[in-house]
Amino acid sequence: MVSPTPIDSSKENTTDKYAQGSAAEAGLTNCRLCHHLTDSREQHCQYCNAQISPRVQRSVQITLSLLITSFLLYIPANIYPIMTTEVLGDRSPSTIIGGVVLFLSHGSYFIAAVIFIASIIVPLAKMFALAWLCYAATCRQNIDKYELTRLYRITEFIGKWSMVDVYVVAILVALIQLTGLMSIQVGIAASAFAGVVLLTMLSALMFDTRILWDKAIKK
Amino acid sequence: MAHSDDCQYNYACAECDLLIDMPAHIPHRTALVCPRCNHTLAVGHRNPKHHVVAVSITAIIVMVIALSFSFISFSANGQQRDINLFQASSELFAQGYYFVALLVLSFIIILPILYLLCLSLIIVNTQYKLHFISTHLLGRIASSILPWAMTEVFLISVLVALIKIVSMADVTLEISFWAYVIFATLFTYVASIVDSHRLWQWIAQGDKW
Structure with a gap:
């Protein structure tokens, strides 16, 4: 029989899994919805009856899987046209990048910058930030937990702002329907892009920042 | 332990x-x-309950106005078109993009209203000791839908869309647009007062009776 090394056996008790001073260490579970503290042995919050666990279960796995899905959706969102403008029977499809290029060529640098930031920089930055958070939470040893929590907060805050592109298309499609003269049709990229925003927001919501704070004490 | x-x-x-x-x-x-x-x-906050209930009800009334009149009107080459707020979603639906249409409708109209309704009901329920609906359920709904309410994002999008088409034709902002501006402002104000700690404190106060 192989006996475990003494150092490991003394360190491997349940309280060591969680950060010092945390509710989980004290045997309590903080409900993510109503912030009521319930005994960790319970499966449901004693106050609002939501399902609880000391940390979101498989948080990194769920976050990463949603993230990969959203990244895959981001490809068709950029390749296919987000809308098709039809002027006097002449159809011209435009992609997200195409819109930015169009405004640049017209000299409207400010609008081009707004669209470029909202629909290209923000989604990509959000995906990279979440991927980095997952990587830091699982693989890295000396992490700056304070900075990473701030990164998470920024990611969560900017999440819904990439929806701008979808709303712009929704408004243009509703407004510009002049029969025989000019009309705008939605493109498949709009669905893909809405999916990207939805999935990255869900992915951010599923990430549990508390695991970052648990990690710091392990070194 | x-x-x-x-x-x-x-x-x-x-x-x-x-x-x-x-x-x-x-x-x-x-x-x-x-x-x-x-x-x-x-x-x-000094008097959160009164502020929140008053502002929420005002915002709901303003939203009713925003939904009843035309939102933007657009005219080019003698043709004119008025749209209302619903058409931002229903045109997408008509073109077969059901998923996007549903998302747009929920994020800009349904969820913000639902959030304000939940808050008002929680406050009225706990203040006047009524128990016709579970405040715990309302609290769970309100806490879950707050990240998905995007009134301010929609407002910015309207402005971006206007910038895109203002050179092509005459675009006029109608009553409904201004009502939505007020709604978004009031909604943001309410969301800034109600943090989840306060919300659940209210609900807990209601339990004591």
Whole structure:
């Protein structure tokens, strides 16, 4: 029989899994919805009856899987046209990048910058930030937990702002329907892009920042 | 291991799980932050219940106005077109993009209204000791839908869309647009007063009766 090394056996008790001073260490579970503290042995919050666990279960796995899905959706969102403008029977499809290029060529640098930031920089930055958070939470040893929590907060805050592109298309499609003269049709990229925003927001919501704070004490 | 009975703390930070002893009173417009991760736990307000219920009901009325009139009108080459707020979603639906149409409708109209309704019902229920609907359920709904309400994002999108088409034709902003501007402002104000700590404190106060 192989006996475990003494150092490991003394360190491997349940309280060591969680950060010092945390509710989980004290045997309590903080409900993510109503912030009521319930005994960790319970499966449901004693106050609002939501399902609880000391940390979101498989948080990194769920976050990463949603993230990969959203990244895959981001490809068709950029390749296919987000809308098709039809002027006097002449159809011209435009992609997200195409819109930015169009405004640049017209000299409207400010609008081009707004669209470029909202629909290209923000989604990509959000995906990279979440991927980095997952990587830091699982693989890295000396992490700056304070900075990473701030990164998470920024990611969560900017999440819904990439929806701008979808709303712009929704408004243009509703407004510009002049029969025989000019009309705008939605493109498949709009669905893909809405999916990207939805999935990255869900992915951010599923990430549990508390695991970052648990990690710091392990070194 | 300490358990709930002998634990002096009554709150844990949502972002780093640090146990915190929440003060019973937080000064007006002062943010209470987690000492470890700097997460804003709660913001003090002098008279939150009255403000929230009054502003929420105003916002709902303004939203009714925003839904009843035309939103933007657009005219080019002698043709004119008026749209209302619903058409931002229903045109997508008509073109077969059901998923996007549903998302747009929920994020800009349904969820913000539902959030305000939940808040008003919670306050009225706990204040007047009515028990016709579970405040716990309402609290869970309100807490879950807040991240998905995007009134301010929609407002910016309208402006971006206007910039895109203003050179092509005459675009006029109608009553409904201005009503939506007011709605978005009021909604943001309410969301800034109601933090989840305060919301669940109200619900807990209602339980005592």
